[in-house]
Amino acid sequence: MTTGLFITFEGIDGAGKSSHIDALARAFAQAGRTALVTREPGGTPLAEKLRELLLHDAMDALTETLLVFAARRDHLAQVIVPALARGEVVLCDRFTDATFAYQGGGRGFDWQVLSQMEQLAQTGLGLEPDLMLNPQLTLWFDLPPELAARRLAAARAPDRFEAQPLEFFTRVAQGYARRAAEAGPRFARIDADRAREHVAAQMLAEVAERGWLPAQGAAA
């Protein structure tokens, strides 16, 4: 039986995650794997409703954090865990590292309490009953907040997070850096300050390096 593979995409708003996730899905499909692209908050009918609230309604940091984890639990139970059990590759645009970066770094929510909530939300889902489910690889699109803001300004109207000032995103970026230091090899830092083709090449190389895709340029 093929083992499922869980890969997450992380970074501040505008870092380029969504621009590259489909290319990785295509690379897995070419390698004969079924790849599921999903996102957080969202990915199920319930979690997409919570996403709408999170992106557009005013609330305090605790409410925001509870909604994010509620959406995640539903997404895990309904979509991610069943796909992994079928042996699929799950590519998720944001996961719990975003909670540490945005609610922890950005909003100043207690890091230890977030760890406890993470443990609660990601344990006992049936794959490995006693283990907390975590991604095998997190592609961290790292981009200076000033540049991300310039890219977003040219792209679309801001939601409740994207409308935050630059200082908020500086704290979010620090949250990602802290999480990356704590997570060790699970995190691969992608230099998102480069042209799209270089970003895509680095992303594919990180996955190939772990033996999950053929090396770039190798025959299929």
Ligand SMILES: Nc1ncnc2c1ncn2[C@@H]1O[C@H](COP(=O)(O)OP(=O)(O)OP(=O)(O)O)[C@@H](O)[C@H]1O
């Ligand atoms: N390497 C790049 N160079 C220049 N522009 C880029 C690059 N990658 C993405 N962009 C552009 O930057 C904008 C933001 O990209 P994208 O939506 O992929 O970011 P994101 O990380 O998914 O953002 P969010 O988390 O807010 O959804 C888009 O207009 C996209 O076309």
Ligand SMILES: Cc1cn([C@H]2C[C@H](O)[C@@H](COP(=O)(O)O)O2)c(=O)[nH]c1=O
């Ligand atoms: C998972 C997660 C997300 N967020 C924030 C980060 C983004 O601003 C939005 C999602 O929008 P995107 O365009 O799909 O990236 O939600 C958060 O604050 N905490 C989280 O755990």
